[in-house]
Amino acid sequence: MTLKRLLLVSNSTLYGGGYLEHCQDQIQKFLGGQVKRVLFIPYALQDRDNYAKTARQKFQSLGYALDSIHEAADPVESVLTAEAIFIGGGNTFRLLKALYDNNLIQVIRKKVIEDGIPYIGSSAGTNVATVSINTTNDMPIVYPPSLQALGFVPFNINPHYLDPNANSKHMGETREQRIKQYHEEPDTPHVLALREGCMLLVEGNKATLLGITKARLFKRGECPTEHEPGEDFSFLLNQ
Amino acid sequence: MTLKRLLLVSNSTLYGGGYLEHCQDQIQKFLGGQVKRVLFIPYALQDRDNYAKTARQKFQSLGYALDSIHEAADPVESVLTAEAIFIGGGNTFRLLKALYDNNLIQVIRKKVIEDGIPYIGSSAGTNVATVSINTTNDMPIVYPPSLQALGFVPFNINPHYLDPNANSKHMGETREQRIKQYHEEPDTPHVLALREGCMLLVEGNKATLLGITKARLFKRGECPTEHEPGEDFSFLLNQ
Ligand SMILES: [Ca+2]
Ligand SMILES: [Ca+2]
Numbered sequence: 001m002t003l004k005r006l007l008l009v010s011n012s013t014l015y016g017g018g019y020l021e022h023c024q025d026q027i028q029k030f031l032g033g034q035v036k037r038v039l040f041i042p043y044a045l046q047d048r049d050n051y052a053k054t055a056r057q058k059f060q061s062l063g064y065a066l067d068s069i070h071e072a073a074d075p076v077e078s079v080l081t082a083e084a085i086f087i088g089g090g091n092t093f094r095l096l097k098a099l100y101d102n103n104l105i106q107v108i109r110k111k112v113i114e115d116g117i118p119y120i121g122s123s124a125g126t127n128v129a130t131v132s133i134n135t136t137n138d139m140p141i142v143y144p145p146s147l148q149a150l151g152f153v154p155f156n157i158n159p160h161y162l163d164p165n166a167n168s169k170h171m172g173e174t175r176e177q178r179i180k181q182y183h184e185e186p187d188t189p190h191v192l193a194l195r196e197g198c199m200l201l202v203e204g205n206k207a208t209l210l211g212i213t214k215a216r217l218f219k220r221g222e223c224p225t226e227h228e229p230g231e232d233f234s235f236l237l238n239q
Numbered sequence: 240m241t242l243k244r245l246l247l248v249s250n251s252t253l254y255g256g257g258y259l260e261h262c263q264d265q266i267q268k269f270l271g272g273q274v275k276r277v278l279f280i281p282y283a284l285q286d287r288d289n290y291a292k293t294a295r296q297k298f299q300s301l302g303y304a305l306d307s308i309h310e311a312a313d314p315v316e317s318v319l320t321a322e323a324i325f326i327g328g329g330n331t332f333r334l335l336k337a338l339y340d341n342n343l344i345q346v347i348r349k350k351v352i353e354d355g356i357p358y359i360g361s362s363a364g365t366n367v368a369t370v371s372i373n374t375t376n377d378m379p380i381v382y383p384p385s386l387q388a389l390g391f392v393p394f395n396i397n398p399h400y401l402d403p404n405a406n407s408k409h410m411g412e413t414r415e416q417r418i419k420q421y422h423e424e425p426d427t428p429h430v431l432a433l434r435e436g437c438m439l440l441v442e443g444n445k446a447t448l449l450g451i452t453k454a455r456l457f458k459r460g461e462c463p464t465e466h467e468p469g470e471d472f473s474f475l476l477n478q
Contacts, residue, residue: 015408046423091420093379134380137411140332140373141421147382160411169254171435172376172399181330182380184285196410 002116003204005030006152008126010159010194010211012089020058020122023199026210028062030201031084031118037065039082043098044090044124055088069104079107082117089123089159092136096128097144109150119152123159126194130157134182135191137175153202154189154239156182161193161216176224183220190239191218198229207233241355242443244269245391247365249398249433249450251328259297259361262438265449267301269440270323270357276304278321282337283329283363294327308343318346321356328362328398331375335367336383348389358391362398365433369396373421374430376414392441393428393478395421400432400455415463422459429478430457437468446472 007023007030014022031038038059042051052068059066066086072078079085085108087095099105112119121129127136128149135158164174173181179191192200198211208230209215215227217236227233246262246269253261270277277298281290291307298305305325311317318324324347326334338344351358360368366375367388374397403413412420418430431439437450447469448454454466456475466472 011410013410015410046420091417094420094424135378137378139417139421140375140379140386141417141424141427142373143386147379160409162409162411170399170401171250171252171254172401178330178378178380181285181333182378185333185380188380 004113005116005118006129006202007120007199008129008157009122009199011196012122014197019054022197024062027120031064035064035084037067038084038086039078040066040068041087042068042070044088044095051088075102075104076107079104079111082111084118086120087125087128089125091141092124092127092133092138093140093142093144095124096133096149097142100145105150112152126157126159131155131189135179155236156189156191158191158193161195179218183218188220190236193218205234205237207237209233243352244355244357245368245441246359246438247368247396248361248438250435251361253436258293261436263301266359270303274303274323276306277323277325278317279305279307280326281307281309283327283334290327314341314343315346318343318350321350323357325359326364326367328364330380331363331366331372331377332379332381332383334363335372335388336381339384344389351391365396365398370394370428374418394475395428395430397430397432400434418457422457427459429475444473444476446476448472
């Protein structure tokens with residue numbers, strides 16, 4: 001059984017840093033030497049050409065060539081021949097709808113789960129890697145045919161997690177309140193809330209929190225718990 | 240042709256104030272003397288009994304009896320006999336799904352548009368009054384059968400509008416960026432962004448901004464514009 005390999009990053013850019021700069025070492029270690037080309041999926045943003053240029057520059061600086069799926073004659077074919085896949089951030093609804101519209105959900109699952117090619121997601125690209133996009137922070141600017149996503153992991157992730165701001169006068173729900181509302185719905189999975197600057201590395205049935213910030217785990221009906229970088233999250237995989 | 244009458248409030252509670260306190264005068268003026276009972280729809284929150292109690296207390300203090308639709312034997316019947324409708328805030332996806340699940344969309348439209356009974360919405364209750372919930376800030380905790388909503392007005396509203404925070408280090412999209420992403424999609428309607436503390440009064444083909452804060456209007460392909468309380472927004476109705 002090939003090992004499923006995922007690097008699920010909370011955010012592409014850390015305040016004051018460059019694009020993917022805060023996780024470039026983890027990306028290089030994760031892709032290693034044998035991967036030569038990465039297939040980039042830019043669907044979460046509207047300007048795909050520009051997004052591909054940005055991603056290509058970064059990955060080339062890390063030693064990898066980058067093909068963008070929107071430049072491929074046949075998107076499904078480009079996935080079938082991919083050595084590695086990177087899905088970038090933007091609007092999660094737009095991204096998931098494009099994956100469905102281009103019939104990519106099953107073929108990406110096959111390559112990542114059955115063939116074991118490495119998958120990197122950032123922000124929206126992390127949302128769509130999980131069981132569903134129920135815990136995205138993005139605005140529903142389009143209506144995808146379902147909220148079910150690639151389902152590489154059986155739980156939800158909330159990227160860009162934001163702690164309640166004590167001196168805010170804003171009366172909209174806090175991020176914690178929104179996640180707790182989700183858990184008011186029956187049989188909802190755990191929600192791993194990743195603060196900016198952290199990421200989850202999954203290799204087969206082992207999962208580890210990487211990065212420089214803590215994660216907060218919400219389990220339905222239980223108090224949320226805080227977790228340090230380096231902690232083992234493997235228990236989340238067989239939820 | 241009966242006049243369509245709507246009071247679309249951005250937020251239920253203003254920082255430091257009581258429930259609906261910041262808009263109670265407008266509510267009393269809007270409902271006037273002839274309305275005796277208000278039909279409350281609490282579907283946006285999970286604890287409907289508690290929500291109905293809160294709303295009932297407030298409306299009774301303003302001189303109106305309140306029936307909650309979740310206590311009605313037949314929800315559709317309760318709408319058909321309603322003198323006025325108030326839909327409260329909470330999670331907009333949960334609210335819209337419940338309206339569809341209970342077959343209430345058409346019957347509420349009939350009462351408000353054809354019979355002209357007054358409609359009050361707050362936060363999520365304002366979102367569902369518009370053409371669609373594409374510009375809600377809420378998390379998609381459930382999947383409604385569509386994002387199309389009651390369509391009392393032909394544009395979108397973004398409640399609890401939040402200006403970009405210059406000294407924030409958070410890298411998630413600002414509210415303005417999210418609305419601009421919406422307008423990257425083809426043929427998307429105007430988005431009226433209501434800061435907390437303001438509301439839109441619609442009477443027939445006349446619309447006026449009420450309250451104590453300014454609104455920001457986003458039109459696809461144009462620069463956003465700022466609008467003071469008291470301004471006439473009637474042009475938005477025949478968009
Ligand atoms: Ca996003
Ligand atoms: Ca809300």
